[in-house]
Amino acid sequence: MRTTVGIIGAGPAGLLLARLLHNAGIASVVLERRNRTYVEHRQRAGILEQATVDALRAAGAGERMDREGMPHHGIELRFGRRTHRVDFPSLTGARGVMVYAQTEVVKDLIALQLAEGGPLLFGTEVTAVEGADSDSPTIRYLHEGREQTLACDFVVGCDGFHGVSRHAVPTSARTTYERSYPYSWLGILAEAAPVYEELIYAHSARGFALASMRSASVSRLYLQVPNGTDPEEWHDERIWDELDARFATDTDPGWKLERGPVTSKAVLPMRSRVTEPMRHGRVFLAGDAAHIVPPTGAKGLNLAAADVIVLARALIAWRRTGSAELLDTYSDTCLRRVWRAEHFSYFMTTTLHADPAQSAFETRLQLSQLERVVTSRHAAAELAENYTGLPLPH
Template sequence: MRTSVGIIGGGPAGLLLARLLHRTGIDCVVLESRTRAYVEERQRAGMLEQGTVDALRACGAGDRLNAEGLVHRGIELRFDGERHHIDFPGLTGGRTVTIYAQTEIVKDLVSLQLDGGPTLLFEAQALAVDGVEGGEPVVRFLHEGRERTLSCAYVVGCDGSHGIASAALPAGASRAYAHEYPYSWLGILADVPPSCEELIYARGEGGFALHSMRSPSVSRLYLQVPNGTDPADWPDERVWDELAARFAVDGDWRLERGPVTAKSVTPMRSLVREPMRHGRLFLAGDAAHIVPPTGAKGLNLAVSDVRVLAQGFAELHRSGSSRLLDRYSEVALTRVWQATRFSYDMTKMLHAQPDSDAFEARMQLARLRRITASRTAAAELAAHYTGLPLAL
């Protein structure tokens, strides 16, 4: 097989890039190692920045998003028994965020891809990427029981932090900056309407808790737990009791409970690879960076990466200039590091820190009180949460 851009990974980053390239007249092929059913049911993020929503609408993937997405005008911070609302539109000039599950984004993009879009191969496992320092890279992959090759002008790795694309970088071609957090998230999906119209970020005595949702009838909730926690050690009633304790506030508010349909533990880490390009190989999304979910940045960073790449390929296709494509890593990393910093700060401010002292706990409260008492501090949080403008 031969194409202009070979895309490894059929998650939201790879699928959106393929859609953007297709609309510009650039041919591409997407290789996804998993089945279509697996990809469309894989539970991941659900909070979309304003720019992500705009990009999905612009590429023709906005119909169900517009009909089913839940627009949020802020978040609620809870600590010391108090509730504080952060008004996104009032602090950012009108920007909002939208709840729309990654599974639904993938379904929308797969449908568009298969309806006259570029080639999308499921169960196509990339084995190696060769020749990225030359003029025509080749992706070797396994599909339908035999090894095949895909020759490309460029390769984009959207296959996650453990994928073949990042592993294809020669020794010394990039550096990984990583940080492991001393706690994890226990997450549940529950068939119960959300207890609040907006997300709640709570700093409780027992640690952090997050109230989120997937739809008007499905709630998504998280608890800070020690690393190595076994979900089996947290029966449903214990989860609900601990969530209620961490969300507790003065006044009349109750956490609604319902049947738990899924339960999992997610470790927390940050990772950034520099640079995000080597030769004709580009990294995007989790292949290039990982952030803790506290700041809701993972999916949104992946979208901003491929938006930059798509514009770079479009400029090359239109005028023959590689100016923007050559600046991809520089442009993307500026945004990546700011999102990494924001996610790190949110995580440190809201989570109980193992082995910390009373001074550190008071510093966390001081940071929270600055946000709730200062319009400047609240506006900075709102600007980062709703997404910084894409600067090219």
């Protein structure tokens, strides 16, 4: 089999790229190791930047998002047992974010790909990417028990840090920068109506907490926990009690979360990682295959979307003009935005979490920084601009 662009991974990055290429008349094939049910139900991010929302609409994948998604125009910061709101539109020129789960984005894009796009092969294990330096790289894969090959003009790896595509870039040609954090998140989904209209980020002496949502009846909540925590050690009542304690304020002492059955819980490690460059020959990396951010800044899915938007523009320009200029600058273009998002995610993480080894002095510095954000328009605008997403390069 042969195609113009071979895409490894049917997460939001790979699927959005396939959709953008399809709309431009460029053929692609998407190969995904997992089955469709698994892909459509794996829990990931739920905050879409303005640029991601705009891209999904332009790609024809925004109808259900606009009907069921929840536009948000700010976030709430709680610290020192007080609460403060950061208003996005007044600080960013009317930009905001959309709460719409990654699972739903993936479902929408899969439906479009199967109805209109090129082949999307689930249950396909990619074993190797060969010929990255040639004009026709090849993907070797197993599908329905048979070893097959896909010849491509370009290969795009959207298969995450543990995927095969990263290894198409020789070890001698790539550098990985990383940081691990001394805490994790215990994340839960609960059948409980959110009693808050916007996300709440809480800094407390007990540790960080985040209140998010998936719908008007489903809450998504997180607690900072030690690395290596077994989620089964946390029964439902303990989780709800700890969340209420971390969100507590003196201004509204009776404020409590709506409680309900916890339908899933998992411990998420916190890490930052960037691999440079994001391109080797005719193999391009996008999303988690190239970079990982801690979830505090809500950047993972959005960075992946930004990567493939930049790459789609470059591939479309190559098809229409024969020029490889945008392809040649893909890695540098994306990495400028990646490092900005990495810094913002690092800032949010280290400012809001309690490092087990931090001193009282360092805690006071965190509180001082948070106070600066809520009392300075310039500091608040910096947070709001990064949170809603920096403009994509043109």
